[in-house]
Amino acid sequence: MQLLDGKSLAQQIKEEIKQEVDKRIAAGFKRPHLAAILVGSDGASETYVGHKVKSCQQVGFESTLLRFPDTTSEQEVLDAVNDLNSNSEIDGFIVQLPLPKHINAESVINAIDPLKDVDGFHPVNVGKLTLGLPTFVSATPKGIMTLLERAEVDTQGKHCVVIGRSNIVGRPMSILMSASGNPGNATVTLCHSRTQNLTEICKQADILIVALGKAEFVTGDMVKEGAVVIDVGITRVEDGSKKSGYALKGDVHFESVAPKCSYITPVPGGVGPMTVVSLMQNTLQAAEGKLA
Ligand code: GUN
Numbered sequence: 001m002q003l004l005d006g007k008s009l010a011q012q013i014k015e016e017i018k019q020e021v022d023k024r025i026a027a028g029f030k031r032p033h034l035a036a037i038l039v040g041s042d043g044a045s046e047t048y049v050g051h052k053v054k055s056c057q058q059v060g061f062e063s064t065l066l067r068f069p070d071t072t073s074e075q076e077v078l079d080a081v082n083d084l085n086s087n088s089e090i091d092g093f094i095v096q097l098p099l100p101k102h103i104n105a106e107s108v109i110n111a112i113d114p115l116k117d118v119d120g121f122h123p124v125n126v127g128k129l130t131l132g133l134p135t136f137v138s139a140t141p142k143g144i145m146t147l148l149e150r151a152e153v154d155t156q157g158k159h160c161v162v163i164g165r166s167n168i169v170g171r172p173m174s175i176l177m178s179a180s181g182n183p184g185n186a187t188v189t190l191c192h193s194r195t196q197n198l199t200e201i202c203k204q205a206d207i208l209i210v211a212l213g214k215a216e217f218v219t220g221d222m223v224k225e226g227a228v229v230i231d232v233g234i235t236r237v238e239d240g241s242k243k244s245g246y247a248l249k250g251d252v253h254f255e256s257v258a259p260k261c262s263y264i265t266p267v268p269g270g271v272g273p274m275t276v277v278s279l280m281q282n283t284l285q286a287a288e289g290k291l292a
Contacts, residue, residue, distance in 0.1 A: 001258050004147050004230070004265045010273035013146070014059050017280050021060040024287070032287035033062040034118065034279070035084050035093035039077060039103065040070040044236065045096045048276075052094075055276050061283060064090070074103045078111050085113040092118035092136075092286035094279070097168070115292055118282040121167070129172060132179055134291060136282045141172040143274025144209065144230055148183040153207070153228055153263060160186035161205035163198070163218070163251075169211040169232055177207070198222075215249035220256030229257055229264045232271050 021032060034056055038049050049065060056063035066080055077095070084093045093116055099105050109117075114124040120136035128135035137145075148155060160177045164170035170190065178188040186207065191198055193212075202208055202222040210218050211232035223229060233251025250267030258264050265271055285291065 001261050002151075002263050004151055004263050004270060006143070006147055006265060006271055006274040007269040009147060009150055010143075010277040013277045014055065014280065017059040017277075017284055020284060025060075029287070030089075031060060031062045032091050032283050033064070033089055034283045035064040035066060035090045037066045037068070037077065037080055037084075037093065037095045039068045039072050039096075040100050042098065044234075045098070049096050051272075051276050052279060055280055056283075059280050059284075061280070062089075070100050072100075072103075074107065077103055077108055081108060081111045085111075085116060090116065092116045092283045094119045116286060118279060118286050120172075120282070126167070126172070130175055136285065136291070137176070137278075138168060138172050139278040139282065140169045140211075140232060140271060140275045141176055142278040142281070143271060144173065144232070145176055145183055146278065147230070147265070147271070147274055148207075148228075151263060153183065155183040155207060156185045158186050158206035159189070159204055160207040160209065161189045161191060161202055162209045162211070163191045163202070164211035164213070164232070165190055165192040166211065170209075173209055173211065177209075210251040212251055214251055216251070216253040218252045218257060220253065220260055223257050223260050225260050226262045227260065229261050230271065231265050231267050234267055234272060 036049050036052060053063050053065055084090050095108055097105060109121045112122050114122045117125050118136050120138035125135045129137060162170050162174045174188045174190040177186040189201055191201055199222045203224050205227055207228045209230040213233055215235040215237055229252055231250035231252040235249050236246040237249045239247035248268050
């Protein structure tokens with residue numbers, strides 16, 4: 001069993017991005033600039049946005065964090081999005097999800113200029129991804145593709161089972177893995193909460209990508225010997241022995257699954273850091289204006 005070490009790969013890619021930024025600065029371009037809108041005080045979202053801001057510093061980007069209280073109206077968020085759309089200092093921006101219940105996330109995402117949508121959530125960018133056209137690939141699926149690519153995992157003709165059909169991870173992941181390319185060219189099964197015989201399907205997976213958000217859902221008896229397992233889950237579970245009061249758990253029960261795998265991602269230190277570094281890659285791409 002080999003660990004797919006997202007933490008160290010993300011570190012390496014950050015250094016590559018930093019070198020690109022240094023080159024751009026030397027050539028007279030401005031620093032790439034990422035902005036983030038954070039509404040409310042969800043603990044996990046605070047942590048994720050904090051990682052994004054810190055990564056910007058590490059790769060030499062400017063960053064701007066726009067914080068809004070829980071009570072912010074949808075119109076105020078839409079106004080902030082429009083300001084960022086028209087601000088030529090900003091190359092790309094994200095609206096951290098989830099938004100408070102009274103704000104329609106779909107309306108907010110639709111308002112983002114697709115050329116600044118470095119999360120790749122806008123319908124125009126999702127459409128391009130589906131058609132295999134150049135676009136911003138959303139950060140978590142992009143990070144997983146990079147992990148598989150750099151570890152030289154063979155996906156050609158393999159059976160890839162994805163659990164979870166979210167717009168952010170499962171659905172785009174299924175599209176990327178079935179698309180022509182390397183990694184890619186897999187035969188994909190997309191499973192979700194209504195799937196019957198889930199264990200039987202998982203057992204057929206050469207590559208199992210788990211993104212349903214239930215701590216330790218996938219256990220050893222659901223995994224084929226030699227499978228590649230990618231764990232996207234990151235759930236906070238109460239743990240009195242930790243200073244924070246919680247432990248982070250993946251969607252995969254690591255102890256029973258890992259011994260059966262050829263490769264597996266740890267939680268934390270697997271997919272999470274790759275998500276953040278993919279956002280940095282997308283922001284550099286936005287600054288380069290190659291998609292415009
Ligand atoms: N919430 C969970 N994952 C993400 C992400 O990749 N981007 C944004 N904006 N919100 C998220």
